Every structure is written in C-alpha cells, then in structure tokens.
Amino acid sequence: MYRTGPIEKYVADAAAGIPAPGGGSVSALAGALGAAMAAMAANFTVGKKKFAGVEPQVRAILDKCSAGAQRLTELMDADVAAYATVSQAYGLPKDTDEHKKARTAAIQDALKVALAEPLATFRLCRELVELLDELVEIANPNLVSDVGVAAILLEAALRGAKLNVEINLAYLKDAAFVAEKRDEIDAAAFQAAELAASVVERVYKKIGWPPA
Amino acid sequence: MYRTGPIEKYVADAAAGIPAPGGGSVSALAGALGAAMAAMAANFTVGKKKFAGVEPQVRAILDKCSAGAQRLTELMDADVAAYATVSQAYGLPKDTDEHKKARTAAIQDALKVALAEPLATFRLCRELVELLDELVEIANPNLVSDVGVAAILLEAALRGAKLNVEINLAYLKDAAFVAEKRDEIDAAAFQAAELAASVVERVYKKIGWPPA
Numbered sequence: 449m450y451r452t453g454p455i456e457k458y459v460a461d462a463a464a465g466i467p468a469p470g471g472g473s474v475s476a477l478a479g480a481l482g483a484a485m486a487a488m489a490a491n492f493t494v495g496k497k498k499f500a501g502v503e504p505q506v507r508a509i510l511d512k513c514s515a516g517a518q519r520l521t522e523l524m525d526a527d528v529a530a531y532a533t534v535s536q537a538y539g540l541p542k543d544t545d546e547h548k549k550a551r552t553a554a555i556q557d558a559l560k561v562a563l564a565e566p567l568a569t570f571r572l573c574r575e576l577v578e579l580l581d582e583l584v585e586i587a588n589p590n591l592v593s594d595v596g597v598a599a600i601l602l603e604a605a606l607r608g609a610k611l612n613v614e615i616n617l618a619y620l621k622d623a624a625f626v627a628e629k630r631d632e633i634d635a636a637a638f639q640a641a642e643l644a645a646s647v648v649e650r651v652y653k654k655i656g657w658p659p660a
Numbered sequence: 661m662y663r664t665g666p667i668e669k670y671v672a673d674a675a676a677g678i679p680a681p682g683g684g685s686v687s688a689l690a691g692a693l694g695a696a697m698a699a700m701a702a703n704f705t706v707g708k709k710k711f712a713g714v715e716p717q718v719r720a721i722l723d724k725c726s727a728g729a730q731r732l733t734e735l736m737d738a739d740v741a742a743y744a745t746v747s748q749a750y751g752l753p754k755d756t757d758e759h760k761k762a763r764t765a766a767i768q769d770a771l772k773v774a775l776a777e778p779l780a781t782f783r784l785c786r787e788l789v790e791l792l793d794e795l796v797e798i799a800n801p802n803l804v805s806d807v808g809v810a811a812i813l814l815e816a817a818l819r820g821a822k823l824n825v826e827i828n829l830a831y832l833k834d835a836a837f838v839a840e841k842r843d844e845i846d847a848a849a850f851q852a853a854e855l856a857a858s859v860v861e862r863v864y865k866k867i868g869w870p871p872a
Contacts, residue, residue: 450667451666451667451668452666452667452668453666453667454663454664454665454666454667455662455663455664455665455666455667455670455689455733455736456663456664456733458667459692459693459696459729459730459733460696460729462693462696462697462700462729463695463696463697463699463700463703463725463726463729464699464700464703465700465703465704470697470700470806471697471805471806471808471809474693474694474696474697474809474813475809475812475813477667477693478690478693478813478816480671481671481674481686481689481690482686483675484671484672484674484675484686485674485675485682485683485686487674487675487676488674488675488676488677488682491675491676491677492677513675514675517671517672517674517675518671521667521668521671524667593683593823593824593826593827594682594683596683596820596823597683597686597687597820597823597824600687600816600819600820600823601686601687601690601816601820603816604690604812604813604815604816607812607860608808608809608812608813611805611808611809611812611860611863612805612809614805614867614869614870615805615867615869617869618867618868618869618871630870648819648823651823655826655827655830656830657826657827657829657830658826658842659830659838
C-alpha cells in the first residue's frame, strides 16, 4: 500500500519504468489533495463564533470532504492493484486459437475491472466539486484561496480519471456498456468543469484579484 | 519534512485545521505527480529499438521531468516552511505605533518570502508543460494517456501555484514588484493553458477517442 509509505517513494515509482502507479492512481491522489484543501477551509470555519450561522452546512461539507480525501487515497492504491489484473490478462498465452480466444475474453473482463477505479475517482471528485459551490460562499474568507485550489485540483483529478476510463473504453467491445459510461462521464465532466470555473471565478472576486 | 513521511499523514495534515500544508504545498505535489507521469512515459520509450530514432530527445525530456518531479516534492515542503515566516510576522506585537510599523514591514517582507515558493512551482510547471509538446509526439504511444494526465496535472498545479502567488501579491504594497510578477504569471499561465489543451487534444486523437 502506497498510502502508508513515503511520498518520495510513490513519486519515484510513478516516474519509473514500471506500469503502476499510472495516470489513474496519480489522478486519485490529486483528487485527495483537492478534497483536503476543501476540508481545511471547512476546518477553519467550524467552531468559530463568527461563522456559527453556517456551522451545520460547513460541518456537513467538512465530513464529506474528509471522507472523500481518505477514500481517494484508497483509490490511489486500488488503481495500482486493478492494473495488475490487466497486465495478467495481456500476459496470457496466445499460441493456439483457443488460447487467443480465452486471452481476448480475459482482457475484455480486465478492462472493465480496470476502469472501475478511475470511474469511482471520477464520480467522487464530481460530488466533491459540487460541494464547493456552497463552500466558497460560506467558508472563512481567509481560506478562500484554498477553496480555489480545491476546485482546480478536483477538476484536474476528474479529467485525469476520465481519460483513464476512456483509454479502457476505447478497447472495449461491449458497445452498450461503452455508450452508457460515455454518456455519463461526458455530461458530468462538462457540468463539473463549468462549476469549477465558477468557483474559481468567485474566489478571485473575493480576494479582489486582479486589482482594478 | 513531509516528503519522507507517509502520504496518509500529509493528506490528513493538509485537511486539518492547521495553517500548513496549504494550497501552495499541495499544488507543488500535484505538479510532482504530473512530472512523474511525463517521466514514466519517457521511461517506457528510452532503450527500446522501436524508438531509437528519438532516444536523445526523449532522454533529455526524461532527465528534466525526473529532476522536476523531485524538485516539486521539495517545493511541497519548502512552501510549508515559508508559511511559518508569514505566521510569525502576523504574530508580532501591535500594541504601540512603533510595533505596528515594525509588524507591517515584517509582514510585507514575509509575503515576498512566502510567494517565492509558489512562484518557483509555477515557473517549473510551466517549463515542464512545454516539454510535453514534443513528448506527446515521440513517446511510446502505449503511454500517451499518461502524457495527457501529465498535461492536466501540471497545468492544474501551475494554476494552483498562481493563485497562491496572487493571494500574496494582493496584500503587497510594492506596486512595481506586484506589476512585474503579475505580468510574468499572466502571460505564462495563458501560454501554458493553451499548450496543455493542445497536448490533451492530441492525446485524444492518438487514442481515437471519442469514437467516430
């Protein structure tokens, strides 16, 4: 499990000439960093007299972002494990027609397993981006730039995860499955991008940048 | 130093109600993840007969991305240290006019120290994004989605770092310094966004997604 190990080791292994951690795993970690920034902004808001009026809303957002950050670090590891399934399938023998057929079927199954992790990352990052729409308005204004970084990183994580779903969809022959997943992620990615852009725009307004 | 410690601990501290790690630090780590993906794609290209024709170019990119990933994990830690300088300045006494004046001067100095780290992250991510323009064309095509994730994360890291430079610029009174930095980052961020978008577009063309 990478999440209990040193950051340096994870970054070095991601950079190395080994198949995993790859794009799906690092996207999940980027999402965890985004979720952590949202949780940090919420943590500096709850329990303060000045923000007592929004305490229940901020506490609900805090709980979701904290849980989301933890879940995304788990997905960072789960993606590495799922990749092994694909590698195994590609490693199956292809010397006879029967072997070839079995290998093709195993690869198709493995691609569905492999895309489950980035799809989970994608869905979770999308849910978390939606929380920022409210958080940017009610969080302690001293932390508003951290809400902005949360929006930027969660949206990037979502786009990275999307690409890793799609690279698997591109090889899948189950047309109905592919069409369903494609429709889901296209619509959700578009909405998340609009929302993230709106959050960042509001952050800039709140910090008064650029100056008039 | 967070980089030699567990990922879980870093994410938990970023999410916690403590001032650092904050947006500048997590942006640097996101950049390190992007640089690592570019290095990974380069690592799966060098030393292979099939790609011998581009070996020197890919090796040069590999060296820069590996060094960049390591440097960005250092900036992740450096940003946490720089934040302490700002906190200290804000903590200075403000009971007399003389103290107030000294405190204001110390804060102004600390803001310049604090923005140096995200500015270094910004500049480095920008240099790394530029390498992807070539890498996406010559890297092992099996790794092209990782080059796409590199573009997405490096550009997000750059935007996060930019916001953390700007939040410091917004409080700085040295107008010439502010204008100079603002001009630099505005121009560079625009170019990097265009380039990252072009890299991602080419990645999608290469993987043949969306299907016709």
